[in-house]
Amino acid sequence: TIRPVRRSYYDPSSAPGKGVVWEWENDSGSWTPYDMDVGITIQRAYEKQHPWVDLSAIGFCYVIDFATMGQINRQTQRKRRVRRRLDMVYPLVSGTLPKSQSWPASPGAAAAPPVPACTCPQCLLVMSVKATVSATGPGTATLQPRKAPPVPPAVPKAPAPAPGAKMPDGMATVRGSLKPLAAQGGRRQAASTPTLSSASSATSPPAMGSGKASHPGLGTLNRSHLQRLAIAQSRVLIASGVPTVPVKNLTGSSPVNPALAGITGILMSAAGLPVCLTRPPKLVLHPPPVSKSEIQSIPGISHTCRKTTKKQAKKGKTPEEVLKKYLQKVRHPPDEDCTICMERLSAPSGYKGPQPAVKPDLVGKLVKCGHIFHLHCMVAMYNNGNKDGSLQCPTCKTIYGVKTGTQPPGKMEYHIIPHALPGHSDCKTIRIIYNIPPGVQGPEHPNPGKSFTARGFPRHCYLPDSEKGRKVLKLLLVAWDRRLIFAIGTSSTTGESDTVIWNEIHHKTEFGSNLTGHGYPDINYLDNVLAELAAQGITEESLVQEKD
Numbered sequence: 001t002i003r004p005v006r007r008s009y010y011d012p013s014s015a016p017g018k019g020v021v022w023e024w025e026n027d028s029g030s031w032t033p034y035d036m037d038v039g040i041t042i043q044r045a046y047e048k049q050h051p052w053v054d055l056s057a058i059g060f061c062y063v064i065d066f067a068t069m070g071q072i073n074r075q076t077q078r079k080r081r082v083r084r085r086l087d088m089v090y091p092l093v094s095g096t097l098p099k100s101q102s103w104p105a106s107p108g109a110a111a112a113p114p115v116p117a118c119t120c121p122q123c124l125l126v127m128s129v130k131a132t133v134s135a136t137g138p139g140t141a142t143l144q145p146r147k148a149p150p151v152p153p154a155v156p157k158a159p160a161p162a163p164g165a166k167m168p169d170g171m172a173t174v175r176g177s178l179k180p181l182a183a184q185g186g187r188r189q190a191a192s193t194p195t196l197s198s199a200s201s202a203t204s205p206p207a208m209g210s211g212k213a214s215h216p217g218l219g220t221l222n223r224s225h226l227q228r229l230a231i232a233q234s235r236v237l238i239a240s241g242v243p244t245v246p247v248k249n250l251t252g253s254s255p256v257n258p259a260l261a262g263i264t265g266i267l268m269s270a271a272g273l274p275v276c277l278t279r280p281p282k283l284v285l286h287p288p289p290v291s292k293s294e295i296q297s298i299p300g301i302s303h304t305c306r307k308t309t310k311k312q313a314k315k316g317k318t319p320e321e322v323l324k325k326y327l328q329k330v331r332h333p334p335d336e337d338c339t340i341c342m343e344r345l346s347a348p349s350g351y352k353g354p355q356p357a358v359k360p361d362l363v364g365k366l367v368k369c370g371h372i373f374h375l376h377c378m379v380a381m382y383n384n385g386n387k388d389g390s391l392q393c394p395t396c397k398t399i400y401g402v403k404t405g406t407q408p409p410g411k412m413e414y415h416i417i418p419h420a421l422p423g424h425s426d427c428k429t430i431r432i433i434y435n436i437p438p439g440v441q442g443p444e445h446p447n448p449g450k451s452f453t454a455r456g457f458p459r460h461c462y463l464p465d466s467e468k469g470r471k472v473l474k475l476l477l478v479a480w481d482r483r484l485i486f487a488i489g490t491s492s493t494t495g496e497s498d499t500v501i502w503n504e505i506h507h508k509t510e511f512g513s514n515l516t517g518h519g520y521p522d523i524n525y526l527d528n529v530l531a532e533l534a535a536q537g538i539t540e541e542s543l544v545q546e547k548d
Helices: 036-047 121-136 178-184 205-210 223-240 256-270 319-326 375-383 467-481 525-535 540-547
Strands: 020-025 031-033 052-054 062-065 070-073 079-086 172-174 190-192 305-308 327-329 363-366 372-374 410-417 429-435 459-464 486-489 499-502
Touching (some): 319 327, 363 375, 372 375
Antiparallel strands (some): 020 031, 172 190, 486 499
């Protein structure tokens, strides 16, 4: 798997430039560093001696209180400790960058001590292209440009370098000043020059005749100046038609395009050609801050909060009594396999566990879907499940009765906020907040008596406040009451066992973007979640059943 990487520079006066790291205390008591942008925002407010800083402006619903050194969740009022510590500065360099890291270099830069050459495949590729450019000249390694207008003969040639002076390898600039280049709109051939000044500009012959550069060399520019210069030069090059490599989304689902763009960028950089890589969009998990007065209840839905407790199976219903409601006995079974034990239906059941009080050779057919199984196997399957009086066909997943789950106790809040989701600009947003505390597993859970964790709560989810969005919410409320939204198991994200996990009904937890696949816009989401709810036995008919 090939993944894109990027390198960021930070101002020496910023938090990473000073080696300042801000961290928050997680549930296990260890410390987790904030993202770099968040740390910079916190440090900036800290240095200005503000009493607190609100992080909602950068997409997080937290307030950092410097007096108590605490993080406060604006929605749940939960508090965590924060701390500020000093670490090594980022990036881990100071002064002039080594030549191997700052190529192409300027002749004015101070000589750096020799650095051992890197032997990774990418560096070997870059060095081989550099060697080719140095050996064959810059003209052979550039794209063929359109012919430029003829230069007036009165312009003198640039003086040759002094004896013993070495031209820097691969130093790529565009002939002519940047302003005439953008105006002419033509592609220019890359040429090796010692500075960012024009090599043959028709607009300044006296300067070129004297051999003096009209702009400072790279060695005299600091890092922020280089960044601004690179951005301005990229804009001019793009406007003039010089080939670039735009990569609009480096976090896409397919690694092929970013990988190709990265390889192309390496080759073009080594050959002295301009490369333009656009930044990927930022992750926006939460909406802008919402005051209590702006929160509205949802028309047609009573209350704004619902709690759930453990629901036990109806007493007095033995497995045999449950099966009798949904199965018909088959006296002459067909010559096929039972899909539970994989033995022939005409032979006794192959189930080897605790023996139910049913003869192993009896066979039954489910009344809705018509699939046939050993009654012995069906009783064993029911005993290994939730034992809630419902049954689900192991072949086609048809549900008989009312299916319930094993979701631990918790609270579900829902209301309307005055912000629109991407792709749903014509309506407001329904926000759902799930909150499940950690606890001890019950008899219906994988490890009864053992404690379970609840990571990431409260979890915020979003629906458009449209007709279909409200329909989905009503069905989600039914799923919540039936304990089907969450379960206890092993997290597919962290690998942690005995923790609260989602239970096959997908939710959108990303408000203003869709970088993780759990956000908007997603034109198929509402239809997909309706299908997932139907797979759990929750349809519009369920709404009628709940009222009854």
